[in-house]
Amino acid sequence: MHYDMSPLRLGILASGTGSNFAAIAQAISDKNLNAxxxxxxxxxxxxxxxxxxxxxxxxxxxxxxxxxxRREDLDHAIMETMTAYQVDWVIMAGWMxxxxxxxxxxxxxxxxxxxxxxxxxxxxxxxxKQALAAGVTITGCTVHHVVPAVDSGPIVMQAAVPIMxxxxxxxLHERIHVQEHIIYPRAIMLAATALSRN
Ligand code: GRF
Numbered sequence: 001m002h003y004d005m006s007p008l009r010l011g012i013l014a015s016g017t018g019s020n021f022a023a024i025a026q027a028i029s030d031k032n033l034n035a036x037x038x039x040x041x042x043x044x045x046x047x048x049x050x051x052x053x054x055x056x057x058x059x060x061x062x063x064x065x066x067x068x069x070r071r072e073d074l075d076h077a078i079m080e081t082m083t084a085y086q087v088d089w090v091i092m093a094g095w096m097x098x099x100x101x102x103x104x105x106x107x108x109x110x111x112x113x114x115x116x117x118x119x120x121x122x123x124x125x126x127x128x129k130q131a132l133a134a135g136v137t138i139t140g141c142t143v144h145h146v147v148p149a150v151d152s153g154p155i156v157m158q159a160a161v162p163i164m165x166x167x168x169x170x171x172l173h174e175r176i177h178v179q180e181h182i183i184y185p186r187a188i189m190l191a192a193t194a195l196s197r198n
Contacts, residue, residue, distance in 0.1 A: 020114060043095070078103055092146065093114055099146060111146040121136070132163065159180075
């Protein structure tokens with residue numbers, strides 16, 4: 001742990017069930033990650049993550065992409081919300097949208113994503129299904145810096161997950177999730193420590 005740094009001010013972008021959001025909140029509460037979640041931004045009104053934010057008493061902001069013409073307009077609204085909450089690290093945890101330089105330029109080297117494969121294998125949608133279809137015996141998850149090209153920024157941390165003969169997409173994704181919850185809080189701290197030394 002690096003308590004010589006002030007707590008990282010995280011803004012989470014998520015729109016799924018929010019298990020990674022909850023894992024990060026739990027790591028902070030357990031003092032395994034020196035950070036605060038300042039806000040959650042989600043883009044799907046029915047996303048389970050909104051309930052998780054309520055449970056953790058973290059302000060949640062719905063920015064529905066259907067209400068924005070261009071990707072840049074949505075990213076501009078994200079940037080303004082993050083800035084209003086004085087966020088300094090943007091953490092994508094199940095944010096299924098491509099982000100543009102509008103957001104990336106506002107948070108240089110401070111946007112992270114988690115992806116359910118060992119990148120550079122199986123980028124893009126349905127990464128778990130892709131791994132099963134390819135017949136590989138090991139897959140996993142990757143935390144990486146976000147760059148304009150999808151799922152291709154510098155890697156911060158990875159965890160491997162073996163594929164079992166009877167795995168379905170659901171059983172495999174469940175085991176990948178377990179590893180995601182372990183590595184994401186660690187990767188956030190690692191990326192922040194590396195940046196503070198630059
Ligand atoms: C995770 O598997 C993550 O790798 C991918 O989306 C999923 C989000 O899961 N980008 P959750 O909403 O955090 O449970």
